[in-house]
Amino acid sequence: MPDQIEEVKRKLDIVEVVSSYFPLQKSGKNYKAVCPFHSEKTPSFMVSPQLQIFKCFGCGEGGDVISFYGKMEGVAFGEALKEMAKRAGVKLISRKESPQEQQQEKIHGINRLAADYFHFLITEHKIGSVAKDFLKSRGVKEETIEEFSLGYAPSSWDSLGRYLLKKGYSLTDILQSGLAVRKEGGRGYFDFFRGRVMFPLRSSLGKVAGFAGRTLGDDQPKYINTVDTPVFEKGRYLFNLDLAKTEIKKKKEVILVEGEMDALVLFQEGIRNVVATKGTALGSFQIGTLAKFARRLVICFDRDAAGWEATKKGLLLAQSVGMEVAAVLLPEGKDPDEAVLVDRAAFEKLVNSAPPLFDFYLDSALSRSDPATPSGKKAVAAEILPVLKSLANEVEKAAYLARLAEALKIEEDVLWRQLEKEEPLEAGGSPSPAVSLPPRAPASKKELYLLALIFALPAERVPPVVRRITDGDLTDLRLAAIIPALRNYLKSTRRFRLENFSAKLDENFREALQEAVLAPFLGELSAPQLEEEFGLALQSVKLARLQRERKELVSQIRGAEKGKDALGVRRLQKELLKLNEKIELIQIHHGNNA
Template sequence: MSLSPAFLDELRMRTTLSGVIGRHTKLQKAGREWKACCPFHKEKTPSFTVNDEKGFYHCFGCGAHGDAISYVTETRGLPFMDAVKELAEAAGMQMPAPDPQARERQERSSTLRDVMTAAADWYVEQLHGPAGAEARAYLEQRGLDAATQKAFGLGFAPDARGKLEEALKEFGRDKLIEAGLIAIPEDRGRSPYDRFRSRLMFPIRDQRGRVIAFSGRIIGDGKPKYLNSPDTPLFDKGRTIYNFDLASPASRDAKRIIVVEGQMDVIALHQAGFPEAVAPLGTALTEEQLTMLWRVDEAPILCFDGDAAGQKAAMRAVERALPAIKPERTLAFVSLPPGQDPDDVIKAGGTADLKRQFANPLSLDAFLWNYESTQIDARSPTARAKLKKRLADIAQGIGDPAMRDEFGREFRDRFWQAYGWKKKEVEFVRGAIAATSGRDRLQGLDLYIRAILLGLSRYPVVVKTRADQIQSLSVDESLLAKWRDLLVAAAFERPDLDADMIETILADADIEVAENRHLWRDLGFSFFYRRSDPEVAIRDLEAAIDTIARSQELEANLESVRAALEHAADSDDFEGVWNRESERRRQLMAEKQRLHDELELLGEAAA
């Protein structure tokens, strides 16, 4: 069905936007607008505005913007047409008449929905009748109370080949087959039979809460353990998420959505106070399901078993998600103990622990590092090389350029922390920085030497191009000298040494090269700032090295002048020696002042 712009404009005009948003978000009047904490991202200070006159909302924090239709589609995950139908019904508007083919499809779908609703009601009756005794015992053993069973519409399919067809005979066999409730045997000589038999039945609902399929768990012996409806005109397994209709509004209050492995996991979490849980339907998350999840949460939490199978399932979801990862579209992770599902954890008294983990899930980069690094023998250089390449390939698989660069940098940092620096070297750098951090420990040029070392730590390429000059610098403070030697050695021992590796070392030593600069301890050189133009920063760093090196030469020359003046009285040409050395001293002091001025131009000396 196509909708005219005139119809959509009329719908927007008749819909009070604050009324739609105010059903789920607390709004406060602010002049001619409304304000609230944004429902699309976590915030404490309201930056979300609603303007009824103009018919749009806007968040100045995350940039979310749209009208009533987009609000319903984004917050509840409804398709565009379903959102329009819901708003039109609330506004008292009739939807435009569909074309004949669309009308036929709609009538067909409506009939199938009637079939599915009737089947769901019948399964519930069977669960509470004589045939459902064993299924009821199973639910009692799992600890599911009556309210939870009702909320999820749980039922039971008895072990009989034709009971459902007999109960729903008013719809006819063809409709039951089309709805996926009756299966046709491969042997055409045999009669069709009930697809679900001797199974606990979980209705699968669409985003509007209508039953469109079923999943059945075997009661007693038999395979498969879970059986889902086949794809039908109502049901596409790869585009449907179990419990999304209930979890989507609950996720707005919880500010998260949790993805678990199966229906029983969802129900156990719901009963334990986590109604924002959903599950795929027996397969890894698809691109379409990920898109649905991202509409309600920018970082859905994947909560899978901590065993190898659970981690592989999480990794399959990650591989599908990577091309679409963006700053506002990522994943988070909570791992359960191996061999345990959420119900096991809850029954063992782990609800509080789950709450803490859901509040602080593992980030995507941390999950990837943990997963990949545990797949190798860390003692093998070949295995480490494979890990490094694998991590680089993962980063390259991210579609968003900014996220691709940041993940690549993060992986290099973690790799360097784990394998790229000896523990004793890290401890030495920590000690060197701590021992030279006080103003009283460093005097004169040593303050500038420390500044240069911090600059070299951000731009190690300069160490390679100026190694001889850096090595020849005279450093009175012994720890600074060792720090300098360590950087020079690292630059030549590790040809791939880069700023990320050095910054990781300094981070281990509780110092940030740029951001945590101490205003009275350090100097304001451009190479302290991450935002500086690298060409300018490197130019300034090289100039500072040149200036310090020349200053140290001047100090040596001034020392020789002082010695000459002391011995001038012993010379036959006392006056001549005194005049020459005095002039030389004047020139050297003038140059020293000029170099000092240059340093002050390069970086503001601390007060």
């Protein structure tokens, strides 16, 4: 199996696979992009075509083409390997699944069986007629019930649990799937979903990961969802993505609605690029998923102000990663599914002409605060400036700021100064800064930069620059170990090949090598510029080493003075004098080249 895994990776190009999800930008020998796995504005996600790996220097995610696919699609390694093997044309010999994969597969099996059970009740059993009548009253057709495998969870306390137990699943597994809950005190259980229309929640690969259940009346909560399980995480899920993603890719546009009912009715009526959030909050993973497929995000919630406010950070994040975000305001009292059933053409017109998110929030802010008063101006600016801060395009930002200045009757310069002080609102925590090498970077970062420069150079220039590094220059043990290994490798080969060196390197140090290769420090430098930069970086590293040695010598001199060791003091002072001369020479040379 390890040989087959390597064959899959060898036959796939990680750059091609990553580019199928989002665009990559060339950066020296590597490629870079805004990371899809966390919130950021400056690209720190790097891909190496030489080593066929990726790494984000913001959130730390990294790996090969198989782990990238698994992370993007939210599937375990075994499932990712199967899909990548298909793409590579490699036939896999069956492998033993890990305990985690076995448990995930078991929960998927329970969910699949439960979905069939719920679906049977709504389509074949009289007990489900109440749910079918409810769906028909909401405009849901028979074929839609079939296409989405909708179902009904009966009101009885444990009918699903008993059915699953009869099918051979243990109560422990059923509880872990989230379909049953232990009673207080721990004795007995009851079904989690009761008396609800059931919506199977499928992964992007079509596996039933969990369920949403909707009441048949106005009981609250209207929707409940499967709790987080080994195969389902609410904050990472988008309903209908498995069916909608082909149309989303085609149109480069996604319509985002609040509930499952809205999404399936829109899909039924021919608007097939629609997904629904699980609740109104919108997280960075969901935005990253949508940004893979679409350039334009059209949000279509009802007029409930709380819903818009809850999703605000996610929408601003969508803007910050370069998505065009528009907002549809439906007629008072209408949900998207109702609006489409009344007049699909009118709804599509609203979507196509939806104003940018800025317009929605500006109108909303102006309706709550009087822009004629100082306090009103302050309130509107406080609400709108973070929206502007999140915009990725500077031209768009300037245009909107001019409109804000006009609305508030304030000079643009005043707003620009205030904008500089604002923090952009982002989902999933504060944005990760771009990795860079500041003038007074810690020793390990300087050393990482030095190695990054070596591996960015043309192959024929690697041996001569490596010879300029002496033992003791590097203090980071992971990085220092790479240099003698590199010297030994260069003795045994005529031409340096990074992928061969990586394969021969001890596994304990391979991660440090990958970090150096992918480090997003360099930008677009020519070979002579890289070599010149290497010289400066090496001086900086040597200077840092000598300064550490000087600090240690000064400490030894103080100790000798304290111990009244006159000979030792004189000897150490001579060493210090020589060391200071070396430091002065490097500082002069470094200053002349700065």
